[in-house]
Amino acid sequence: MTEAHCALDMRGITKTFPGVKALSNVNFKVKFGTVHAVVGENGAGKSTLMKVLNGTYAPTSGTIHIADKEVRMRRPADAQALGIRMVHQEINLVPDLSVAENVFLGRMPGRMGYLHRSEMIARTTAILEELGAVVKPRERLGDLSISQQQLVEIAKAYAANPRIIVLDEPTSSLSDHETAALFRILRKMRDDGIAIIYISHRVKEVLQIADEVTVLRDGAMIETRPISGITSAEMIRLMVGRDVSNVFPKTPATVGEPVLKVENISDGVHFRDVSFEVRAGEILGLTGLVGAGRTEVAQTIFGLSKLVEGKVSLNGRTLSIATPADAVRAGIAYVPEDRKGDGIIPEMTIRENISLPILRKLSRIGRISGSADRALAGKYVKQFAISPPDGERRINLLSGGNQQKAVIAKWLAAKPSVLILDEPTRGVDVGAKAEIHNIIGRLVGEGMAVLMISSELPEVMGVCDRVVVMRDGRASAPLSREELSEEKIMTLATDEEAA
Amino acid sequence: MSDLVAAAESMKKTERFTRANWVAELASRAGLLIAILAVIAYGSIANPAFFSTGNFVNVLTSMSIVGIVVVGMTFVLVVGGLADLSVPATIACGAILSLGLQPMIGPVPAFVVAIALAGVIGMLNGALVGYAGVNPIIATLGVGTVGLGIVQAAVGGVIVYGTNPASAELVKGRILGIPTVVIIFAVIALIGHFILSRSYWGRWTTATGGNYSAAQASAVPVRAVKAGAFVITGIAAGISGGLLGLTLQSARPLVGTGYEFSAITAVVVGGVSIMGGFGSVPRAIAGLIFVQLLTNVMVLEGVRTPVQGFVLGILIAGAVGMDAALRKRGGG
DSSP: OOOTTEEEEEEEEEEEETTEEEEEEEEEEEETTOEEEEEOOTTSSHHHHHHHHTTSSOOSEEEEEETTEEEOOSSHHHHHHTTEEEEOSSOOSOTTSBHHHHHTTTOOOEETTEEOHHHHHHHHHHHHHHHTOOOOTTSBGGGSOHHHHHHHHHHHHHHTOOSEEEEESTTTTOOHHHHHHHHHHHHHHHHTTOEEEEEOSOHHHHHHHOSEEEEEETTEEEEEEEGGGOOHHHHHHHHHOOOOOSOSOOOOOOOOSEEEEEEEEEOSSSOOSEEEEEETTOEEEEEESTTSSHHHHHHHHTTSSOOOEEEEEETTEEOOOOSHHHHHHHTEEEEOSOIIIIIOOTTSBHHHHHHGGGGGGGEETTEEOHHHHHHHHHHHHHHTTOSSOOTTSBGGGSOHHHHHHHHHHHHHTTOOSEEEEESTTTTOOHHHHHHHHHHHHHHHHTTOEEEEEOSOHHHHHHHOSEEEEEETTEEOOOEEGGGOOHHHHHHHHHOTTTO | OHHHHHHHHHHHHHHHHSOOOHHHHHHHHHHHHHHHHHHHHHHHHHOTTTSSHHHHHHHHHHHHHHHHHHHHHHHHHHTTOOOOTTHHHHHHHHHHHHHHTHHHHOHHHHHHHHHHHHHHHHHHHHIIIIISOOOHHHHHHHHHHHHHHHHHHHHOSSSEEOOOHHHHHHHHSEETTEEHHHHHHHHHHHHHHHHHHHBHHHHHHHHHHHOHHHHHHTTOOHHHHHHHHHHHHHHHHHHHHHHHHHHHTEEOTTTTTTHHHHHHHHHHHTTOOTTSSOOOHHHHHHHHHHHHHHHHHHHHTTOOHHHHHHHHHHHHHHHHHHHHHHHHHHOO
16 A cells, blocks of 8 residues: 555455345555544444454455555454454453453463463553553452453453454443543554544544544445544434435324333333333334343333333233233233344244244143144234245244244234334345335234334334334433434434433 | 164254255154164074063063153253253152052052152252253252152161062053053153143243243243253152162162163153254154163173173263254254
């Protein structure tokens, strides 16, 4: 490269997974001694790009240059050898070891198996001091607060003398005060000449800390700009800026009485004081950034986690739900976000999966009625056009979209009065997505109350009648269809003042 | 011989994780059957004593006692409960109580009390594993040891002898030429098969073992289902122990030693996944028949005991290893 200070230059990076183009011809350049922010919606391709950078994924095409030299990385160890360090959103340390041991994990100073403990402690002390972190090297890591652990994570990356540090949503668990401390450390590292890549949803923080910002959207690089040349409104527009055409046809339905009502509910950890109601024949959208507490709200309503405060009522009756079985009895159904983890029993057939929640109703004196079981599966396989149309297929042999249809069928069989869908179209192809939206539309037309969690703004805007936006465990007032705009949702989801 | 087993096993397991193809399905079911027939063929050629009614009745009888445990153990593996190591203690419990209580309350009540107490041991295991989330290996080992200690202390002596010859005669006798224990085993196997494959409890058991959190999210009472598998095994081991005691007319605390290993070997060789979510009683019993016949042939051929153990050890390690490898490959 002609520029002498180019730490990283990714050119024409494309990454495809079977059926999905995760990154398409992305050019991304970072200079030494700068903080370079990468922003974008959920699913814009930020984490895929970083996984290409740290050697987890090999790009389908494109080249990577580090300090002006072309490199090839096959595994994360290659990236580390080149001086690239990642600080992940989740803490990746050993709680039972000391701070110093964690900082030097895998690279402890010593010779022939003998550990130079004093040297390790001295060097850790020096690094922590340099970073201005108030943590003692001998402390057990597990005794530290999350934010202190995060600092140790950063110290660990720093101790390896990296040329490039990638921070993935580093402030998601930090308070304002701690964030300020983190920023001091980042500026210090920047002044040492390290290239810092800062991934964040938070527009306000990006404006504070970054020198340059790159916006990704739908797997493509939209723009790189110096931070001085951009406002927060512009950044949000660039992140969202897609045509909200009518990809999601809205089936008209008559909205009736409130069915599910939650009042000031809290789980004590992930969300507090959340209130909303879902009416018959209505789809209420629940959106926000990943980690805002949406899934936790749904799981609490469904009895998968504990309700600490507040009230949940269904058709005017206050519920006390301790387990999913209670919720199902009350008439609540939940299609979980993690289909593989919580949705399907992979080695069972479509039929066995669909009848699972209502097996007892299909049984007499303990014995499952084979004909009722088959009839139920047959009905939904046909109604939802599940492919292949054979209830005896093992469900893990189906495509994601068809698995999801089967999971929705499973819950409709239980005849709920409210259906909660958590990211119902994540990871399914476009065709299946439309089919799933059609199914939801039909249900609502029949008077079902639907609560739909989705991160995908076009989906939220296209399908939902009203939308509640969550940010850091708090819910906004519902927005009606007339009030909806992507800018408005993103602002509510990211901006502290607006919420 | 073990090559053949390996081939049969691999046929079956590969099918399970790749395609629902009926040809492969048939091959998978036939795999163990072929292995069993091969053992029979080899045994018949190698030793004239093998292919005789007397020998088969012997094999069947000795198989029945452990077979009852196999039925219960299948539930434990399918539900994802790894294994129940309290079996030797529960068997001893069943044997000692059903003999030791005879003079006090009579043979039938003694047998019933023995089974009930075995069920209590199963409930303790189930509470620890299902509700408290203790590792099954540790929980069942601990409960078994404690249970055995209590029974020993209560009975007082080290070896207990039977005092009711009539009950011994009944258990050792035959009905229509078939040994009573074999009939009892067959009935229990049928009940176990019905519960696992046809009842909602069985479907819940498979679902819980297949994906615990998805089953939970589908309103399956996962904790109770997990605990239930241990109760079933406890009761099965109690019946097994009671019959063993009545057959031997004596019971010492170590009478059940090795039964847990035999049962686990049979279930695993039968292709029931030790990771849960897959398996049936007929499969486990096919595994049991194979292992028993193999052992029988080895005994008849004068294979030394250490070598027999060696073969069975390799068999179980191979079956579990294959399950793990295939699960990893086809897991996604």
